[in-house]
Each structure stands twice: as C-alpha cells, then as structure tokens.
Amino acid sequence: MSTSIHRKVIINGDDFGLSHEVNQAIIKAHQHGVLTSTSLMVTGAAFSEAVELARANPSLGVGLHLVLVCGRSALPKKQVPHLVDENGNFSDDPTLAGLRYQFSKQARIELQQEIRAQLEKFRATGLPLSHVDGHLHLHVHPVVINILAGMAPEFGIKYIRLPSEELKLNLKLSRQNLLTKLIWSAVFGKLRDYGASILKSQNINFTERVYGLLQTGNVSEQYLCNLIPQIQANHIEIYSHPAFSVLGEVELKALLSEQVREALCAGGFELTNYNKL
DSSP states (O other), rough: TTTTTTTTEEEEEETTSOOOOHHHHHHHHHHHOOEEEEOOOSSSTTTTHHHHHHOOOOOOOEEEESSSSBBOOOOOOGGGGTTBBBBBBBOHHHHHHHHHHHOOOHHHHHHHHHHHHHHHHHHHOOOOOEEEEEEEGGSHHHHHHHHHHHHHHHOOOOBBBOOOOOHHHHHHHHHTTTTHHHHHHHHHHHHHHHHHHHHHHHHHHEEEEEESGGGGGGGOOOHHHGGGGOOOOOOEEEEEEOOOOOTTTHHHHHHHHHHHHHHHHHHEEEEEOOOOO
16 A cells, blocks of 8 residues: 555444434444544434533534434424424335425425524534435435535535445445345435535535445444455545444444454554544
8 A cells, every 4th residue: 555645534423313322332432443423313312412422522523414214303393294294203214205305396395494404403502514414315315415515505514425335345245135235326326426416516525435335234343344455445434323232233343343443554544534624
C-alpha cells in the first residue's frame, strides 16, 4: 500500500436513539472500539438519552437517521394523515411506503413537512449535523432525496449516504440471502446513480463506497476482517447496527475487535467521521 494515498474510513452505528440497548452499544463501540460516527433517530424512544450521550462524547460524529418507515413521525397525525396510522406510526413496509411517496401528491406535500420537522428537531439539540442517512435507506427514494437536497443549504447538510458496495465482492465473502442481495444490489444501484446526479448538482458530498447493506444484520468480525483488505476505494463508510441485544451483539463485537482495528490499520485507513472530512 502506497503511503502517498490518504485513505479514510467512517465507521457508523445506525439507530442511535432507538433504545437504551442501542445507545449504550454505540457509546461503548465509540469509546473502546472503532466506531466514529452515528445516526440519530429524533423520533426514537431513547432520543433524549442519545442526545445527552452525544454531548458527553463530542468526538462522536452525529448525523440524522431520517425515519419515514418502521417508526414514528415527528409531526402529529393530523398534520401528516397520508403518512402515518392512528398511532402516528409510518408503514412497516418500505415498498408500500415508497410507492405512496412516489404517487400520492398529498403524501409528497406531507413528506416535505415531516422531513423539515425531523431536521428542525435535530437542529434543536445543538449537535453539529455531520450527515444524513435514513432508516431502511428510504432517504435515497427519488422524492425524498430531492427534498433533502433542496433543504441542504438551510440545514447545512454537507454529506448524504448513498449505499454502494460491490455485489461480486460481497458474494465472494458470503452467499447468505442470495436472492435478497441480487434484488437489493440492482435496486439500490439505480437509486445510487440517481442520487449521485442530484447530490452532485447541489454540491452535496458522498463517499466512494458504503458497506453494510448487503450484509445487513451480520456485519461480523470475520466479515470485516475479510472485506477490509479487498476494498479498493479510499474514502468509505462502513455501517452496522450494534446493540446490547441478541440481534446486535455480533455487530457490536466486530466494532470492539482488535483484529478489525488492525485490518483497517494494515489497509492504510485513518478512522474519521463526516465532520472531519
């Protein structure tokens, strides 16, 4: 590896604010592991705790984890009746939600208001906004990414995540959930191409590669140790969902792994976050 190439990696933990178990795992992975960045759900049940933890750990980059599916809205139901149910919850089906956002004029008007409300709730925390991404990546939906791009100057959005990883490389490392990976790679590949054109036109930044989508729920120590030496890009994000729970323990262990840290070092990667880029 040539020392003249300056390689940077952002290690992000999604769903900050979802629960106490997620919050504590993200802070542990930041203080004792390789995690440098997180994405805050401003409508999460443990939002207030997450904000306090973020303030106590200023070296942790914090972005907005925009919630437009599988979660609660920031606005009351009466203001966004075409987006949420009686209890103020978005649909749990990202495909149905995406179709509604694409084809319902009322839903698109309410999306503008809800996205603004979540950005304003983040701004009210006083935390610097490092980046924007989204729950189940609904932020790369064409309607949503155009809204975000339009609001970027007002809210200081400098980076937006565009999922992008090589299908062939992922399948070489793990062929689990093959059909899902094939579909997601095709769908998110097109969404990335569209998103990249929008972000470039508005001078909003994104990393060369983002790893995590095709290995969602199983970004393990072994997977990362096998992946990192094969990464060709120089500015990347790796994201996962660490938690003190059955589902999140594997990914938390990976973020605390000395082997993963050594693999990043051997690859010439400097740990950073979006605020520092």
